[in-house]
Ligand SMILES: [Zn+2]
């Protein structure tokens with residue numbers, strides 16, 4: 001696997017300690033809110049402002065090194081899994097998010113009947129439902 005330095009250089013980004021720290025946090029996996037990323041980055045670096053973390057996430061997302069998702073009703077979250085057009089399933093009960101592979105693979109995986117002349121490059125698919133934990137809680141309440 002490429003190191004953080006190699007990833008940054010491959011996208012023409014300057015290698016900085018905050019960028020390396022954010023990449024390392026994202027590489028641990030999951031869909032993380034900025035607050036959580038900032039907390040974990042601070043475990044690695046002495047001082048880093050929330051604004052600096054936002055700036056890094058913006059640069060990484062523009063360079064295709066992180067992906068930003070924003071399910072309705074939830075703060076923006078960031079992940080390191082990029083470039084595979086995977087989708088997300090979100091729990092209506094607790095907000096937990098999981099990855100689901102795209103059945104088609106490449107974007108856009110859905111074609112509208114009428115594209116209004118647009119050249120489409122992505123269909124943002126979010127599946128909503130209840131996670132196993134919320135389901136069992138619910139049946140326990142019955
Ligand atoms: Zn849930």
Ligand SMILES: [Zn+2]
Nearest residue numbers: 079081088099
């Ligand atoms: Zn994901």
Ligand SMILES: [Zn+2]
Nearest residue numbers: 102103104109
């Ligand atoms: Zn798909």
